[in-house]
Structures are given as C-alpha cells and as structure tokens.
Amino acid sequence: MSVTPPDSGTTITAALITAMHEAVRAAAHAVDAADLARAALGARNLPSVLIAFDALEVTAETTVSTPFGAETAADILTNWVGLNGFTLSNGGAGYVIGENWQLVAFATIRIENFYDLAGAEHIMVSPLDLDEQAWVALTFEINGVESVSLTDTGFVHGQTSYSECEEIITIWSFTGPYSAATLNALRVRAAKNYANAGVAWNFKVKNGFIGFIAIPPNS
Amino acid sequence: MLLGFFPFCVRSKGVVDPTQLAAEFMEASRAAGNPGPHQWQDSAFGAAERVQLKRGEHAWVRNASTQALTGSTPLLYEQIGVGVGSASLWYIPYNQSFAEVGDGDVAVSWTSQYPELVLAVCSFQFMRFDVTRFPGYVAGDSTTHRKIRAQVLLEIDGARQDGSGPFAVPTDTRYRGLGVGVRAFRSSVTALAFLPAGAHRITPVAAQTSCLNVTDGELEDATQVIDDPPSDGVCIGHRRVIVVGFPRGKQLGA
Numbered sequence: 001m002s003v004t005p006p007d008s009g010t011t012i013t014a015a016l017i018t019a020m021h022e023a024v025r026a027a028a029h030a031v032d033a034a035d036l037a038r039a040a041l042g043a044r045n046l047p048s049v050l051i052a053f054d055a056l057e058v059t060a061e062t063t064v065s066t067p068f069g070a071e072t073a074a075d076i077l078t079n080w081v082g083l084n085g086f087t088l089s090n091g092g093a094g095y096v097i098g099e100n101w102q103l104v105a106f107a108t109i110r111i112e113n114f115y116d117l118a119g120a121e122h123i124m125v126s127p128l129d130l131d132e133q134a135w136v137a138l139t140f141e142i143n144g145v146e147s148v149s150l151t152d153t154g155f156v157h158g159q160t161s162y163s164e165c166e167e168i169i170t171i172w173s174f175t176g177p178y179s180a181a182t183l184n185a186l187r188v189r190a191a192k193n194y195a196n197a198g199v200a201w202n203f204k205v206k207n208g209f210i211g212f213i214a215i216p217p218n219s
Numbered sequence: 220m221l222l223g224f225f226p227f228c229v230r231s232k233g234v235v236d237p238t239q240l241a242a243e244f245m246e247a248s249r250a251a252g253n254p255g256p257h258q259w260q261d262s263a264f265g266a267a268e269r270v271q272l273k274r275g276e277h278a279w280v281r282n283a284s285t286q287a288l289t290g291s292t293p294l295l296y297e298q299i300g301v302g303v304g305s306a307s308l309w310y311i312p313y314n315q316s317f318a319e320v321g322d323g324d325v326a327v328s329w330t331s332q333y334p335e336l337v338l339a340v341c342s343f344q345f346m347r348f349d350v351t352r353f354p355g356y357v358a359g360d361s362t363t364h365r366k367i368r369a370q371v372l373l374e375i376d377g378a379r380q381d382g383s384g385p386f387a388v389p390t391d392t393r394y395r396g397l398g399v400g401v402r403a404f405r406s407s408v409t410a411l412a413f414l415p416a417g418a419h420r421i422t423p424v425a426a427q428t429s430c431l432n433v434t435d436g437e438l439e440d441a442t443q444v445i446d447d448p449p450s451d452g453v454c455i456g457h458r459r460v461i462v463v464g465f466p467r468g469k470q471l472g473a
Binding site for chain 1: 235237238240241242244245247248251252253254255259278279280282284285340342344346401402403404405406407457458459461463
C-alpha cells in the first residue's frame with residue numbers, strides 16, 4: 001500500500017497524517033513474499049539446510065591382522081575388524097534420522113605401516129611393486145542392521161622398495177532416504193589381503209577422521 | 220518485526236514541511252515492504268515458520284555409483300591368472316588426455332531453476348598392474364619398467380576443474396608430479412562451483428600421462444614415446460559421485 005503525501009503548500013491535516021500512518025501500518029503488518037528483498041532472509045533467520053550431525057578425529061591405533069576372506073558384504077560385516085575409534089554412535093544411543101533424510105558420510109584413514117609379526121617394519125620381498133593390500137570399508141548400522149555397499153570399500157598396496165608405507169585413504173559415502181529411523185553407528189572396518197608367500201604381516205591404522213551430515217528432504 | 224527505519228522527525232519549534240514529513244512515512248513504508256535480513260527480530264520465525272522456510276531454501280543431494288570389483292579378483296586378473304576382471308573396471312586410456320570415467324556411468328545431471336552453489340565429490344578406487352605385468356617388461360632390465368602417472372579430476376558442464384584432484388599443469392617436459400604413481404589408491408576429489416540456473420552435468424575424468432622407463436636418471440628425464448605403453452592395466456574400480464546443491468536466489472514462497 002503506497003503512502004499518499006500531502007501536496008506541497010497545502011495544509012497538513014490530521015486526516016492526512018492518519019492516512020499515512022495507516023499506509024505504513026498496513027505495509028508493516030502484511031509483508032508479502034513478493035515484496036521480500038533478494039537477500040531478505042539471511043543466515044540468522046533461516047534454518048540449517050545441512051545438519052552436521054557428528055564428526056570425530058580418531059587418534060586410536062589399530063593393528064589389522066584380520067585376513068580378507070572375500071569381497072562380499074557378508075565377509076566385511078562378519079570378519080573384517082572394526083577399527084578402534086572409527087565408530088560414531090552418539091555414545092551408543094545412535095542418531096534419530098528424520099523422514100526422508102539423506103546421509104553423506106566421510107572418513108579418512110591413515111595407513112601408517114606394514115609390519116611383520118615380530119613387530120618390525122615389514123621387509124618387502126618383491127623388488128618392484130608389492131602385492132600386500134590394506135582394505136577398508138565404511139559401513140552404516142541403521143535400525144540395528146549393519147550394511148555396506150562394496151562401492152564404499154577400497155585398498156592401498158605396500159610401497160615399492162620402501163620398508164615404510166604411509167598412505168591416506170578417503171571415502172565419501174551416501175545413503176538414504178529412509179523413513180524415520182535410527183542410525184545406530186557409522187563404522188570403518190578393515191582387513192588385509194595378499195602377501196608374498198611365506199611372509200606373515202600386519203598393517204597399522206594410525207589415526208584418521210570420520211563424520212557425516214544429513215540433508216533434509218526438498219519439500 | 221523490527222524495521223530498520225530511523226525517522227528524522229520534526230524539530231521542536233521547527234516548521235513542518237509536508238514533503239519532508241511525507242518522506243518519513245514513505246521510507247517507513249518502503250522498509251516494511253522490502254525488508255532485508257537485519258530487519259527481522261530474532262524471534263520473528265517460530266518453529267512452524269522455519270518449517271515453511273525449509274521449503275523455500277533447501278539443499279539437495281544426488282548420488283551415482285558403480286561397484287567394479289566384486290565377482291572378480293581385487294587384483295587385476297592377469298596377476299593371478301584366473302578368470303576375467305569385472306566388466307565395470309574402467310581402463311584409463313594412455314596418453315590421450317582426459318576421458319570420462321566409466322564412460323559417464325557415474326555422471327550426475329540435473330536442471331535447476333535458480334542459481335546454485337554446488338559441492339561435488341568423486342570417491343574412487345584406482346589401481347594398476349604391478350610393473351612386471353606391463354607390456355615390454357624384461358626381467359632384470361630396469362629400462363623396461365613402465366612408470367605411469369594417473370590423473371583424476373572433476374568436470375563440471377564440460378569444464379575440467381584443475382585443482383580438484385591429482386593433476387598439475389606441466390610447465391616443463393618432465394613428468395614427475397603430474398599425477399599419482401603408486402600402484403593403488405583410494406581417494407576422493409572435490410570441487411565447489413557456483414552455477415547459474417539451467418542444465419548441468421558433473422562427471423569425473425581421468426588420464427594417464429605419457430610414461431617413462433625407470434632408469435637411474437628418472438628424476439631428470441623427460442617423458443618418452445613408448446612403443447608398447449601400459450594401456451590395459453591402469454584402472455578405476457569402485458566410483459561414486461555425490462553432489463550437494465544449495466539453491467540461491469529463491470524467494471520465500473516462490
């Protein structure tokens with residue numbers, strides 16, 4: 001509603017002032033969506049569009065000596081060892097997931113070294129590339145059922161001609177949408193695979209990071 | 220609602236100018252009718268309003284993935300001599316610049332009505348042969364060891380995003396540092412872009428640099444043309460693309 005100003009040189013009347021007051025009052029009490037400025041709603045007004053649920057810097061070490069059985073979800077969930085500290089579970093209570101929310105999870109896993117069973121750095125047998133593999137998988141436990149997509153698994157090899165291997169693995173994963181659910185835990189599991197014949201070895205996960213965010217539905 | 224409006228008012232014993240007085244009201248009306256982000260009280264939006272606002276200002280996520288190792292061996296099949304590799308293993312062409320990973324099987328496409336800020340991630344498994352399995356290898360002859368460099372980037376609307384992954388623009392003829400030389404790595408490449416309204420497509424791309432024989436002088440050697448390059452044993456396995464969009468410029472209720 002526009003304000004009608006008094007004409008210049010005319011007498012200002014109470015009615016004119018009242019009319020202008022009414023116009024301002026009407027505008028202030030009936031803000032229309034079409035009238036909002038382009039940046040009318042800022043960060044202090046709007047709800048979060050991402051929900052940063054939880055994240056954790058992991059400092060616990062794990063020596064992985066569990067052998068890789070098969071590249072199957074069943075083997076991963078049954079036999080691969082859960083890495084110390086790489087579990088987000090809200091202290092065991094889990095996280096309540098809203099209707100049709102989608103989850104994006106991420107983990108960084110630092111593979112520090114390959115060791116022989118005596119604890120010394122593993123002496124690589126091959127003079128060139130090596131066959132030893134350190135495997136990891138990012139899993140979701142939702143409503144009490146743990147699952148994994150093989151897409152969210154991966155590995156690195158031992159390094160050529162070095163007694164030390166230090167590599168970073170990063171995995172981003174995605175799941176959902178779900179009906180209202182509980183994410184009981186987000187985990188990283190690991191196993192070792194392949195080795196030169198007769199050489200026993202383990203690998204060590206030194207530290208890393210694990211976290212996830214949630215994206216509410218579009219409408 | 221708290222309006223960002225500060226009237227001058229009429230000074231004591233001053234003369235009331237109708238034009239000035241009218242301007243006060245017109246400015247108040249303008250502020251009320253076109254509010255900015257600082258003109259709302261902190262309590263302006265309750266729980267119900269915030270639910271409504273989510274519909275006007277949301278994020279979205281899209282995902283595409285391919286698993287490429289199961290059913291075969293995690294090592295490339297020639298290494299253990301049994302079976303065949305997964306059909307979903309995608310071989311990175313040798314020395315042919317960037318090509319679309321998986322021939323586009325994890326590309327994410329969409330059409331937006333509004334400008335958007337987009338975060339894109341490709342998480343993938345790279346692996347290659349042991350160098351002894353590459354063509355031309357002769358045991359005991361170090362000049363026949365092929366050392367390749369793998370490069371992986373994201374491409375947004377046909378534009379390669381330099382800096383999104385392991386790749387450097389070569390400023391000389393040397394190949395070191397242009398990509399990743401290890402035998403396997405599991406990693407993620409990321410890009411952030413502000414995109415206009417319209418049709419969009421995000422896809423990962425990968426390349427193999429021209430490679431080099433391993434010799435004592437490899438630190439200084441330039442790339443070489445090799446008659447029998449390692450064109451078959453360099454692969455992308457598992458791969459997943461996640462795109463999170465944050466719409467902008469969308470008005471409440473529109």
